[in-house]
Amino acid sequence: MKNLKTIAIALFVAAASISVNAQTKKIDVKASTIKWVGKKVTGEHSGTVNFKDGAVVLKGKKLVGGTFTVDMTSLTATDLTGEYQGKLNGHLKNDDFFATDKHPTATLVFKKIAAKTANVYAVTADLTIKGITKPVSFDLTVNANSATTAFKVDRTKYDIKYSSGNFFQNLGDKTINDEFDLAVALKF
Template sequence: MKHMLTFGALLLAPFFVLASGDDAPSRYTIDAKTSTITWEGTNVTRAHNGDIAINNGMITVDNGMISAATVVIDMTTINTLDLEGGSKATLDRHLSSDDFFGVEQFPTAQFELLQLNPLRGGENGANFSATGKVTIKGRTDEVSFPVTVDMTDGGAKISGEMVLDRSKFDVRFRSKSFFDAKELGDKLIYNDFTVGFKLVAGK
């Protein structure tokens, strides 16, 4: 059964506080080669998962605090991991089509950080709460989620996951937000999909 990219779109997100004594803002680059973004989506009968590549990403740190961050995702790299051969190729094509993410018209998705706050007692070691804007297919929605930040020499490692609602981005295929759930039956694909990320940032 065709399934939803739990993207992107998706997408991804770098956030952290850097300890810096410089007054001038510093910029750090997300390493697209060592960073990873994964996705998972589900329908009534099963789940699919995969990964997607980062196009570019940048953060700005001002007076030891992050003041801006963006991550651009290459939607043309949608890649299914739980299937092989013809089934994999078919799902990759379908997710890239206008039924889902329309990558020919919308080849990138983007995350823009709005706010990053310290978090105590977060699950799975999360120590910050991030809020940002996700743009997929030209539609933008705001999302909040926990992240774990591990400082390194001259950079940081950031990991976590966010849950996105595909209906917010006009991804309609077999969605109960656009079609009758009873008529869809076991062909229904759930709106929510999960995007996991492990980001490496440095100069």
Template sequence: MKTKVLSIGLVAIIMAAAFTILRKEVKVDTNSSQIAWVGEKVTGQHNGTVNIKEGALEVENGQVTGGSFVIDMNSIDVLDLEGEYKDKLMGHLRSDDFFSVESHPTAKFVITSIEKSEATDATHFLAGDLTIKGITNKITFPANITVEDGKATAKASFALDRTKWEIRYGSGSFFDGLGDKMIYDDFKLSVNLSSL
């Protein structure tokens, strides 16, 4: 009788273990993760980077199911200019004309859903809440996400309409007569995340 009870108990434990959801949170490697940006205007474009301050991805049964990360807006860098012109543009991007970095030193993205994609150029579609300058908007974009040997990576390239976060400087949607001083509303981001 004892043997039978032990056998049933052992089977129950094995069955419970088989159906246990393996859930963990993996921290984003802020040294190897980065966001690249491109802003375009009538007469050309500028590009640069901004650093990820901290973040984590939620992994469940070998799949990324959620996560969030904080962006250090003080780290905005311009890569296509040097010297005085670079410093001037970086100062302008950090000013109230653009990202108001003094009063909003960080931005944040929180993943609200992840769905598998049938597209050939993306493994998933992500939806989430992006907060810039204290304003939150929902965004969706395709991404390539992998989990191998417990390490998660996510790569995505997409465009955002800056005016949704009240960044209207030089926007032809809000100001007339800008001519070749007009800056396009959309700016492009390339996100490259990897976990520790």
């Protein structure tokens, strides 16, 4: 009877330790999306950029980490077509903006995670664009096999100052907002 009790306790401890081990879940890069919106005085442009890879780390159902790489060469406007889309895409990829020939990827690495509710987390992450790393903060909602967030990025922190009213005077209606919006949907 004593041996049976010892075996039962050992199995319980082993099962408990298995449930607290971290599990890395890779994202489905084809099903996961990043949508962006950039605004200017006279309107806005919107589009997408694709993930190259990424993963979230869970302990049980609790989010404990995440690392993502974005393929900046996939950056495209979706609000335009034809010649105008090509011109905007080319401009966004050149040195005035993201310099994708020199910096083909951007990365996001979770640094601090705090639970707000059962499935919402306050995340502080390091975002690297054009080789410059700065912190960003956002709320991430995690469900069974998906997660979503929306946040703003100040492009000027990544040396993207083209038509910024904070760096250039007399731009008038050519001024582009410093912040752009990101809406991210992860599938894993």
